[in-house]
Amino acid sequence: MEKYLVSPEPSPAKSRTTVRRPWKRSLIEVNGRLDSAYRHELYSRVAHSYSEIGKFSHFYHLNENPCITHMMQIQSLYQCPTMRGVAGLDFDNRGIFLVSVTRSGCLMVHDFESLYCQSKLGPGSAEDESKHVVHFSYPPGREFDVARWNPSNQNEVACTSRKHDQVLIFDISYMSPKPTEVLQTRQKLSIIGRKISRGLSDVAITSDEDSRIFSPDTLGMVHVWDRRAGVSPCIELSTDRYDSIKSIQIYVDNQTIFGAGKEGIIHIWDLRGGRNSSAFQSRKDMSQLPLASLHLAPKLQKIASLKAQSEIVPKEIHSIDVNPSSPHQLAFHLDDGWSGVLDIYKSEVTHVHCPPPAWLDGSNSSADLILRKPSWLPTSSIYVVGSMSEKGIHVLDFHPSSRSPCHVDYDEDTQRNEKRDKCNHRNKFVSLSETVTGCAAHPLNGMIVAGTQNSSLLLIAQMHCSSSSETAEGEL
Numbered sequence: 001m002e003k004y005l006v007s008p009e010p011s012p013a014k015s016r017t018t019v020r021r022p023w024k025r026s027l028i029e030v031n032g033r034l035d036s037a038y039r040h041e042l043y044s045r046v047a048h049s050y051s052e053i054g055k056f057s058h059f060y061h062l063n064e065n066p067c068i069t070h071m072m073q074i075q076s077l078y079q080c081p082t083m084r085g086v087a088g089l090d091f092d093n094r095g096i097f098l099v100s101v102t103r104s105g106c107l108m109v110h111d112f113e114s115l116y117c118q119s120k121l122g123p124g125s126a127e128d129e130s131k132h133v134v135h136f137s138y139p140p141g142r143e144f145d146v147a148r149w150n151p152s153n154q155n156e157v158a159c160t161s162r163k164h165d166q167v168l169i170f171d172i173s174y175m176s177p178k179p180t181e182v183l184q185t186r187q188k189l190s191i192i193g194r195k196i197s198r199g200l201s202d203v204a205i206t207s208d209e210d211s212r213i214f215s216p217d218t219l220g221m222v223h224v225w226d227r228r229a230g231v232s233p234c235i236e237l238s239t240d241r242y243d244s245i246k247s248i249q250i251y252v253d254n255q256t257i258f259g260a261g262k263e264g265i266i267h268i269w270d271l272r273g274g275r276n277s278s279a280f281q282s283r284k285d286m287s288q289l290p291l292a293s294l295h296l297a298p299k300l301q302k303i304a305s306l307k308a309q310s311e312i313v314p315k316e317i318h319s320i321d322v323n324p325s326s327p328h329q330l331a332f333h334l335d336d337g338w339s340g341v342l343d344i345y346k347s348e349v350t351h352v353h354c355p356p357p358a359w360l361d362g363s364n365s366s367a368d369l370i371l372r373k374p375s376w377l378p379t380s381s382i383y384v385v386g387s388m389s390e391k392g393i394h395v396l397d398f399h400p401s402s403r404s405p406c407h408v409d410y411d412e413d414t415q416r417n418e419k420r421d422k423c424n425h426r427n428k429f430v431s432l433s434e435t436v437t438g439c440a441a442h443p444l445n446g447m448i449v450a451g452t453q454n455s456s457l458l459l460i461a462q463m464h465c466s467s468s469s470e471t472a473e474g475e476l
Helices: 025-031 036-047 068-074 112-119 296-301 304-309 365-369 412-417
Strands: 050-056 086-091 097-102 106-111 134-137 146-150 153-160 166-171 181-184 212-216 222-226 235-237 245-250 256-261 265-270 292-295 317-322 329-334 339-343 348-353 382-386 392-397 428-431 436-441 448-452 457-462
Touching: 036 382, 036 392, 050 112, 050 428, 086 146, 086 436, 086 448, 097 112, 097 146, 097 153, 106 112, 106 153, 112 457, 212 245, 212 256, 245 317, 256 317, 265 317, 292 296, 296 304, 296 339, 296 348, 339 382, 348 392, 382 436, 392 436
Parallel strands: none
Antiparallel strands: 050 457, 086 097, 097 106, 106 134, 146 153, 153 166, 166 181, 212 222, 222 235, 245 256, 256 265, 265 292, 317 329, 329 339, 339 348, 382 392, 392 428, 436 448, 448 457
């Protein structure tokens, strides 16, 4: 009977249609997080929109008389370049106040909102000095090189100088030019019985409640104070060789300390033990050797493209900084203008930026005497450093991935051919009106304040500009 049945016609095959999402942001809305590549693209666009929006010259007065830095500016033609300029900048945790110190001997605390509003009045407008939170001016001989806010007490500012062996702590709520606390180093005598003078080149403060303070001296020793125990150091972190430490950083665990200096070596100390524990030493001999000492020059020589183009020798490290968004990245800046990133997990250099040397353009060598102090942006793995040969700053893309133009494994041809990479990741040079000595990034909005060799403050913000006006850098 089955042969008399009419078989039904086969139903047409269902066509498979792919549903395309109308925009890529839908995934962001569903997942609640940004893709790493998309986030890197956004950060790159932000980096290319920076420009100078305000300039504040240090022509300030105290009691209707010019302050010491103002007087030095007037006599600048007769002064050594190292006695001029903004030496240190630092924002507080919320970005409300900005502290700045000059080599001439001024300590100031600015209201950042007042600075920003003043920049909207246009170029050439005088700053309202009544808006200054604090302005202390000291006689010649009391110069400053570093200023840092205390993370656990935002009323306190710690200052040091390479010509003095003291850490001065000011409480800005007292409005007093006298420091509320002075931390002393231990006195050392030479063979003939004279006091050995040593200045303090940097200062760092832990973010936990015990407020330990670290400061390296010019003879290669890092002094550690516990303020609950007195004004003398409780521990001294030493190196196994003489190395003048220029910069110091505290890792996020508040137990690991990084120090770098003149010999081009990055020293690492672990306060929990290290190479030799200080728990069983007498208080007079309490010192600690580094857990590891990483020589930077041999690590740079492992980069084949860099070794083929230049002779790599040990160079002085001006500054080191831990990346707040990727703590395994330790940025370094050398005395010849090179910058890079050391991956502390792998102990390898992963990024490097090598601008042309200053002598190539016939630039003034006075900038070589300045300890340039760069800064990370708070969330974008972008490093901002003052130029050695030009008036401006380099905005460097130090993103951890190989898409960064500064990454040692960056392949320009491959990145250009990738269709998904619609953003051209490049470094940016921002031209400014003066030579930059140091930078500080706002902890919330990413705006940049640059201190200059002429003791001015430059305000740098993101602007909406066309791609044709962007200046990209082609160096490594």
